[in-house]
Each structure stands twice: as structure tokens, then as C-alpha cells.
Amino acid sequence: MRATGSAWFTSSYSAQNGECVQARRRTHDGIDLRDSKDRDGPVVAVGVHGWGAFTVALRDGSFRAR
Known part of the structure; x- marks a missing residue:
């Protein structure tokens, strides 16, 4: 199991x-x-x-429904 830096959270x-x-x-x-x-x-x-690439794509609209 990996060591973690923080507790689980929900946005x-x-x-x-x-x-x-x-x-x-x-x-x-x-x-x-x-x-x-x-x-x-x-x-x-x-x-x-x-994670960085994913959040950039979310912000720039790459996942919008067409």
C-alpha cells in the first residue's frame, strides 16, 4: 500500500x-x-x-458533449 499525504476528501x-x-x-x-x-x-x-493534464482538459472544455 502506498503512503499517503492526506486524508480522503470530497469536492x-x-x-x-x-x-x-x-x-x-x-x-x-x-x-x-x-x-x-x-x-x-x-x-x-x-x-x-x-492529473495535471486531466484538470487542464476539464478547464479548457475538452470533455464537452458535442
């Missing part, structure tokens, strides 16, 4: 219905993501560069 932008993605920052090397409904389930580990 303040998430709906308060319990169907959210939770995240935690890993020390130096990225972020972990999980389903808030399945806290013992799988975790997606994303590196620093991948």
Missing part, C-alpha cells in the same frame, strides 16, 4: 447525495481516487502529470 462541488468520487493527495507523486459508496473498493492512482 465541495459534489452533490450531497452520497454518490461522489473521493480523492486524496499522495505525497509527491499524485492523487488517489475512489467511489465514496465503496470505500473498501478499488482505488485509481493517478500520477502528477496525468
